[in-house]
Amino acid sequence: MNRSPASAVSAPDDVRLAYLAEQAGCGYWELDAQLQLRHFCGRDAPALKLSPADWAPHRALLLRQQAFRDLDLCRGGANGGACWVRLCGEPVFDEHGAFAGYRGIALDITAQRQRDEDMRGFRAAIDATADGIHVVDCETMRFIDVNETGCRVLGYSREEFLALQIPDMAPNVDMDALRRQYQALDTDASTEQWAEIWLKHRDGQRIPIEIRRRGAVIAGRRIAVNVVRDITRNKHTEAIIRRHAQQQSLIAAFGQSALANVGVEVLMERAAAAVSEGLEVDFCRLHLLDPGGQQLLLTAGTGWAPGWVGSIDRELAPPSHNRHVLDAVAPVVVEDFGGDLRFVPCALVRAHGIHSGVDVPITGVGGTYGILGAYTRGQRRLTPDVASYLQSLANTLATAMDRRRTEERLTLLAQFDALTGLPNRTLFLDRFEQTLTVGQRSAWCLGVLFVDLDHFKAVNDTLGHAAGDRLLVQVAHRLKACVRAGDTVGRLSGDEFAIVLAPLGRREDAALVAQKVVEALAQPFVLESEVARISASVGIALFPGDGSDAAALLYKADAAMYQAKEAGRNLFRIFGEAR
Structure with missing residues (x-):
């Protein structure tokens, strides 16, 4: 608005109007018909900062002679700061109805605007x-x-x-x-x-x-x-920490079970239980590979339909699921079995509508023993922590199976002859005593044969000890071929063997077996490119006539064997019988 000289008013009216405006904290203004400021009463008339773009819409309203309210405009302050006024105005018409201008009030709202701005800032801070x-x-x-x-x-x-x-x-x-x-x-x-x-x-x-x-x-x-x-994230973190602690506790408990030498079947069941509890999955499988590597036995598991635990899976050829896991060097994680193109899911997975899962091979020093797996019906993101937990259980299980295999091998070495696989002297005598106990209770007639090879030293001296070992292996096979499945054949020392015959239908049967042994060992032995010939001297002792304990009977059979040697070898003698 452009200012023009104010119209004259009487001094008393001007004073009264100025007083009222001052007390009300506002100014009174008038515009003439040309929209020029003709009168302002109150504080300093505002020098409005209006650009042409800001002034144009308000000027158009004035030209339409319309009243207006709450027009907030910025004006220059006394110290150069921004001050705000709120204008309200209405058109004025003379007694003939002709447009005479505008009149209205101007209210200083600078403090209110500042409060509003402060409140908006505070609100923005609260919202942020x-x-x-x-x-x-x-x-x-x-x-x-x-x-x-x-x-x-x-x-x-x-x-x-x-x-x-x-x-x-x-x-x-x-x-x-x-x-x-x-x-x-x-x-x-x-x-x-x-x-x-x-x-x-x-x-x-x-x-x-x-x-x-x-x-x-x-x-x-x-x-x-x-x-x-x-606190969703906090709760999730707390749940992860609790789950990790629980898993570590389960791993430790399973490790103690493995060290406690519990039975293999019990250990497998505990492994499956640790998977199910530690991962909260719908299914767990523990498949063991048979010694020949031709099939898997579902030894233990959770969640499976009746009849599956104990079943055999022969799907081991590529591109089978089982072969993929057995050949893997890391856990095999599957987000969706239906969409995984790496292999064909195994029958167990197909039959139970499984969606997601993770498998790890149970691999130890002795090779791969089987598969440990965990599965869910619905889709689930199986994190590296899940695979790591499963791998820890599989490693513990593999270590236990390695130890068990070593113990079995040590037991075998302690009781069986490493070369021929026959019971050694200790195991032979133990079995002999057990047979005698049964024989005494059942009134059996038993026989024991003491077999000593003739001229065996010559084979070692001429053909070498390796050839001698091969000959002893063949001797063991021939001796077992001469007796029944329930009879016991053992190797007592280098070239000395013994046989327990139980029960005997008649005393003469022991002599028949002894003759069969003599004839079998008299046949040539083919040792790669060499042929060796030996014979055997056999002594026989009979229970109950020749004694009631294993040591006494074996001693008398040994004495009878020496009688056979003195008689020319390649024959047998019965203790106490002269020929």
């Missing part, structure tokens, strides 16, 4: 906080304000949130108890309340929330300020 803020009226228990984070945590707009009631987001809350808690709040910080609760998201999901509640009084109104924080 990481925590949600819910303001609740302690009397009505209704929400009266909420910040942006508080809305976002639960998925509502601000308008939607403020229309809610507390039970809408906390369906299980006891409103009477909650109202008492709100009534107990005071402006004193010592009355702050803290709790962990579950609130319902807009989509129906339950969210863990940490809430801190304080009381305040605003304009005589008691309110509760709830600072809420989504």
Whole structure:
């Protein structure tokens, strides 16, 4: 607006008007018909900072002779700062109805604008906080304000949130108890309340929330300020830590079982239980590979339909699931068996509608023993931690199986002859004693043959010890071929063997077997490119006539064998019988 000289008014009226404007904190103004300022009463007339673009729409309104209200404009302040005025005006017409100009008031709203700007800044800061803020009226228990984070945590707009009631987001809350808690709040910080609760998201999901509640009084109104924080991530982290601790405890317990030398079947069951409990999966399998590597036996597992545990799986050729796992050097993780093109899922997986799973080969020093796997019906992201846990159990299991195999081999070496595989002297005598116990109880007739090879030293001297060893292996086979399956053949020392015949139908049967042995060992032995010939001297002792314990009977059979040697070798003698 361009200023023109003010019209004359009487001094008293001007003074009174100026006084009223000063007391009201505003100014009175008038424009003439050409929209020029003809009168201003009050504080300094505003020098408005209006660009042509800002002035054009307001000038168009004035030209239409329309009243206006709350036109906020910036003007230059006394110190060069920005000051704001709010103009209200209405058109004035003379007694003939002709447009005579405008009149109105100008209100200084600089302080109000500053307060509004400060409030917007404060609101922006509150909305930017990481925590949600819910303001609740302690009397009505209704929400009266909420910040942006508080809305976002639960998925509502601000308008939607403020229309809610507390039970809408906390369906299980006891409103009477909650109202008492709100009534107990005071402006004193010592009355702050803290709790962990579950609130319902807009989509129906339950969210863990940490809430801190304080009381305040605003304009005589008691309110509760709830600072809420989504602790989903914290809960997830705590769950991971608890699960990890549980898994470590299960691994330790399983390791103790493995060291305790429990039976293999019990150990397998405990491994399956540790997988099921530690990973909370629907299925677990423990397949053991047979010694020939031709099939897998489902030794233990959880979740499978009746009849599957104990079944045999022969799907071991590529591109089978089992072969892929057995040949793997790392855990095999499958997010979706239906879409995995690396292999054909095994029958167990196909039959149970399994979606996701992880398998690890059970591999030890002695080779690959089988497969340990965990599976779920629904889709589940199997993290590296899952595979690591499964691998730890498989490693412990493999170590136990390695040790068990070593113990079995040591037992075998302690009781059996390493060269021929026959029972050694200790095991032979133990079995002989057990047979005698049964024989005494059952009134059996038993026989023991002491077999000594003739001219065996000559084979070692002429053909070498390796040839001698090959000959001894063949001797063992021929001796076993001369007796029944229930009879015992053992190697007592270098070229000395013994046979327990039990029971004997008649005493003469022992002589028949001895003759059969003499004839079998008299046949040539083919030792690669060489042929060796030996013979055997055999002594016989009979139970119960020649004694009642193994040592005595074996001693007398040995004495009879020496009689056979003195008689020319390649024949047998019965203890106590002269020829």
